[in-house]
């Protein structure tokens with residue numbers, strides 16, 4: 634059933650129950666997100682898709698549209714909140730982009746550029762998190778994890794459906810973990826997909842770092858906004 638929703642004062646037709654972040658993109662309105670994967674259930678973990686829906690702040694990746702819904706995306710307070718959330722993600726990890734093999738392909742970095750972020754307004758926490766090298770094909774650069782849970786929810790053993798990644802502890806002690814025996818059973822294509830799925834440079838495929846020259850990397854060719862609006866990017 635077709636319904637009407639308003640985004641920033643403009644009325645759009647939408648499919649009843651479709652996800653707000655998708656409906657916005659289909660109508661040329663970019664709502665950033667780092668945990669959402671198109672076609673999969675919204676996770677609402679990174680909160681960078683926060684918008685105001687009928688006066689309340691909500692995550693656009695978890696909200697199904699409904700007739701008469703009033704959505705504010707570009708309102709300055711909301712835009713500032715999303716920028717702040719991205720700055721927080723930078724300050725909660727250790728992000729040294731020039732030396733990171735995900736640079737140019739990283740959704741967090743690309744979003745930082747998109748939102749005009751120069752530096753985080755929050756004090757950097759410089760967490761100490763050890764790297765995990767035990768799996769044969771993958772290493773975890775834990776400093777860069779933003780705990781979006783994409784890997785936890787969507788990367789599973791192909792036969793049993795068991796989770797391969799998990800998050801241990803909470804808050805400042807949170808840590809991304811890998812089940813090494815299951816990880817070692819992953820076919821190379823699944824390893825590549827997991828590294829691609831990770832929005833930052835935390836899941837790294839061993840042996841293929843820096844394989845694309847500067848200038849030819851994903852977001853150097855087309856920004857995260859352009860890709861989202863073309864529905865080519867998560």
Ligand code: SF4
Nearest residue numbers: 728729730733739834
């Ligand atoms: S993961 Fe992204 S934001 Fe972090 S250092 Fe690498 S390129 Fe920069």
Ligand code: SF4
Nearest residue numbers: 778779781782784831
């Ligand atoms: S390892 Fe990557 S995909 Fe997994 S939770 Fe961390 S940032 Fe998200």
